[in-house]
Amino acid sequence: xxxxxxxxxxxSRHPEAISFGPGRPYEGLFKAxxxxxxxxxxxxxxxxxxxxxxxxxxxxxFQYGRTNGQIHHLxxxxxxxxxxxxxxxxxxxxxxxxxxxxxITLRALFARPSDVLLVPSPCYIGITGAARxxxxxxxxxxxxxxxxxxxxxxxxxxxxxxAGKRPRALYVIPxxxxxxxxxxxxxxxxxxxxxxxxxxxxxxxxxxxxxxxRSTGTHRPTLKALDTRRRVIYLGSFAKTCFPGAxxxxxxxxxxxxxxxxxxxxLAEELSKVKSMVTVNTPAxxxxxxxxxxxxxxxxxxxxxxxxxxxxxxxxxxxxxxxxHLLPASxxxxxxxRWNAPEGGFFLTLTLPIPADNALLERSARDHGVIxxxxxxxxxxxxxxxxxxxxLSSLTRDQVTEGAHRLVSLLERxxx
Amino acid sequence: xxxxxxxxxxxSRHPEAISFGPGRPYEGLFKAxxxxxxxxxxxxxxxxxxxxxxxxxxxxxFQYGRTNGQIHHLxxxxxxxxxxxxxxxxxxxxxxxxxxxxxITLRALFARPSDVLLVPSPCYIGITGAARxxxxxxxxxxxxxxxxxxxxxxxxxxxxxxAGKRPRALYVIPxxxxxxxxxxxxxxxxxxxxxxxxxxxxxxxxxxxxxxxRSTGTHRPTLKALDTRRRVIYLGSFAKTCFPGAxxxxxxxxxxxxxxxxxxxxLAEELSKVKSMVTVNTPAxxxxxxxxxxxxxxxxxxxxxxxxxxxxxxxxxxxxxxxxHLLPASxxxxxxxRWNAPEGGFFLTLTLPIPADNALLERSARDHGVIxxxxxxxxxxxxxxxxxxxxLSSLTRDQVTEGAHRLVSLLERxxx
Numbered sequence: 001x002x003x004x005x006x007x008x009x010x011x012s013r014h015p016e017a018i019s020f021g022p023g024r025p026y027e028g029l030f031k032a033x034x035x036x037x038x039x040x041x042x043x044x045x046x047x048x049x050x051x052x053x054x055x056x057x058x059x060x061x062f063q064y065g066r067t068n069g070q071i072h073h074l075x076x077x078x079x080x081x082x083x084x085x086x087x088x089x090x091x092x093x094x095x096x097x098x099x100x101x102x103x104i105t106l107r108a109l110f111a112r113p114s115d116v117l118l119v120p121s122p123c124y125i126g127i128t129g130a131a132r133x134x135x136x137x138x139x140x141x142x143x144x145x146x147x148x149x150x151x152x153x154x155x156x157x158x159x160x161x162x163a164g165k166r167p168r169a170l171y172v173i174p175x176x177x178x179x180x181x182x183x184x185x186x187x188x189x190x191x192x193x194x195x196x197x198x199x200x201x202x203x204x205x206x207x208x209x210x211x212x213x214r215s216t217g218t219h220r221p222t223l224k225a226l227d228t229r230r231r232v233i234y235l236g237s238f239a240k241t242c243f244p245g246a247x248x249x250x251x252x253x254x255x256x257x258x259x260x261x262x263x264x265x266x267l268a269e270e271l272s273k274v275k276s277m278v279t280v281n282t283p284a285x286x287x288x289x290x291x292x293x294x295x296x297x298x299x300x301x302x303x304x305x306x307x308x309x310x311x312x313x314x315x316x317x318x319x320x321x322x323x324x325h326l327l328p329a330s331x332x333x334x335x336x337x338r339w340n341a342p343e344g345g346f347f348l349t350l351t352l353p354i355p356a357d358n359a360l361l362e363r364s365a366r367d368h369g370v371i372x373x374x375x376x377x378x379x380x381x382x383x384x385x386x387x388x389x390x391x392l393s394s395l396t397r398d399q400v401t402e403g404a405h406r407l408v409s410l411l412e413r414x415x416x
Numbered sequence: 417x418x419x420x421x422x423x424x425x426x427x428s429r430h431p432e433a434i435s436f437g438p439g440r441p442y443e444g445l446f447k448a449x450x451x452x453x454x455x456x457x458x459x460x461x462x463x464x465x466x467x468x469x470x471x472x473x474x475x476x477x478f479q480y481g482r483t484n485g486q487i488h489h490l491x492x493x494x495x496x497x498x499x500x501x502x503x504x505x506x507x508x509x510x511x512x513x514x515x516x517x518x519x520i521t522l523r524a525l526f527a528r529p530s531d532v533l534l535v536p537s538p539c540y541i542g543i544t545g546a547a548r549x550x551x552x553x554x555x556x557x558x559x560x561x562x563x564x565x566x567x568x569x570x571x572x573x574x575x576x577x578x579a580g581k582r583p584r585a586l587y588v589i590p591x592x593x594x595x596x597x598x599x600x601x602x603x604x605x606x607x608x609x610x611x612x613x614x615x616x617x618x619x620x621x622x623x624x625x626x627x628x629x630r631s632t633g634t635h636r637p638t639l640k641a642l643d644t645r646r647r648v649i650y651l652g653s654f655a656k657t658c659f660p661g662a663x664x665x666x667x668x669x670x671x672x673x674x675x676x677x678x679x680x681x682x683l684a685e686e687l688s689k690v691k692s693m694v695t696v697n698t699p700a701x702x703x704x705x706x707x708x709x710x711x712x713x714x715x716x717x718x719x720x721x722x723x724x725x726x727x728x729x730x731x732x733x734x735x736x737x738x739x740x741h742l743l744p745a746s747x748x749x750x751x752x753x754r755w756n757a758p759e760g761g762f763f764l765t766l767t768l769p770i771p772a773d774n775a776l777l778e779r780s781a782r783d784h785g786v787i788x789x790x791x792x793x794x795x796x797x798x799x800x801x802x803x804x805x806x807x808l809s810s811l812t813r814d815q816v817t818e819g820a821h822r823l824v825s826l827l828e829r830x831x832x
Binding site: 024030032035062063099283284286 | 440441443446448451452455459471473474475476477478479480481512513515516519523542545546548549551655659660661662663664690692693694695696697698699700701702705
């Protein structure tokens, strides 16, 4: 959390700089005037499809509500259409953004002091931060080109067991990971599921970027869609596919677990008990607007996100083209600069021959008017010192082009 | 949490019963058609008062937002008007209901394993449940007629210190406590503030019911309004004064603390770090609607709640009158039945000569069609076995009358 303060400080000191920092979605596609329509769509659904009386509709909008949410059936239907995930509505928990989903899942799953959460290295800070708040030990597992390295995972699990610990779950973003942009291949997904079964691990699959592929038709199934043994807890977000301000996410937690009182129950029910003491329930108003969006788009967010997907795809194309053009292969090899070419998502990894640290970031913002995130921020165990994360989700096409030029001028000045 | 399940089960098995169980606000005063007006009032405020452009307004409604909230200045203004509390907007954290406020406050304040939270006995389960999730030890302090007994508090603190613990804060609802309905006198408030100073304790003041006094003109200052030494962290809720479905609450945390990195900072800033890993930020939409309500009501919720206050006052009057009439003084003395006559709020305590336990509750629902909450549910350390909590907030006047008759028939059958 502290490291991000430096980035925020740099950003506020250099408001004119182009920032490849924030991973938030592009705002130009949000339509404020549609909020009322979405609310209407939801209330019509309550009235016409579910036969609710006006008084019941009022209760559902204004009163305390069901802890696990009131749009769980709408979310389940959409998940089925978009991802082929068969989730019983009762196994869904609607949360205050995906962050609360991660938080309550960790709290419910990690009961013993010996329980350890496995995280990729580098890793999204939302999960490591939540683990820290709950005093949950994390163990980093290196990411390879295909995502989590299965052999490294096996070794880490064995070492933890030998030390008397219980590796409980692995957090993973299979599609266009934050921060690296890496996407797991289909065989790698199957291998990971097998490994989870062999090693008795749960997989916490986080999927905020899966819709945003670079070319159409290359959708890969989520781990949850491939999961035949309830090894996967699916962490869903509407922040990028609808909008972040609603703060609506969800967890698919269809595992059968034993409650503290000995009863067999769904993990979703245990999450509900935790959630009741964190936020009571997800705001009805937010659920109504997101529910209305799902209804309006025929329970298919993938198609509804065509325009957004095209926008992000174009930004990624433009950035990669600019970098290719400004730093042709021979020149970048000579300088020791390289980058990956993700098949989608919001992020790209750029590797330098020199440290991509706060000092370089400061010079970058001051002298070149361009901001990025040091990749080292995302390493729980040190690492990534020569890398930067470039995020292209919140910039226009022109800003990406201009930003690429500024970035190259930074590199040319410093990497020789 | 488990005990409440029994109550919920009884309630769903006996849908026709009149329930003095739930502490939620009456729904008849909610106006669904006003949501759009409140949203408009807020966006006009952003545009006209704060000079925001349409693009900035869109960002504020749809994008990720400031962790500590975006209506903090509106809340501060309302708090000043309604309670005479002088809170700098920067010391406010807008939360997903008061529950998140309690949760993040506990997480930020209780750093060492030896830190102990003092709670009244009986106590609202939202705070003890949050403490349990965070593995924070609680120590009960008995409530007397005037609220927390200062001598008992002093003894508890001394005993904890002698055992090597650090009593860190006391949770308290000075106005019409949940579950008992007790209200602290003005001298008792001053005594508690002095004691907090003497014993180096923080006071977590929760005030959901303060507006709902039985007769006008008997407003008493909150602890926070009397607090000259920043001993009080004020936990605010809009669930009863606006509506619960927005899930908007707040914390006034104006204490100067030392951050883990050694810097002096506001406690609100530390809460912000915790909140960023729990819910990121409170939904913009919920904040916009509540902000719009504050603006619409001229930053004065007390007057705006006149109708609601009248409703609850009438219910309390009706219930007390019915009980008085049906069980006159001589008869109830003979039977060993008594109740308190709170000056406001949602709750009343009824004391019986027999156990007010789950068995009696079951007979009450089945044979008499009336439901209530065993007071024992609220005792962290056992106690309250002969008492019930009666809540009158979600019933109509006729239901209160009929419910009182059913209750008396239960008492007459069982208390002899």
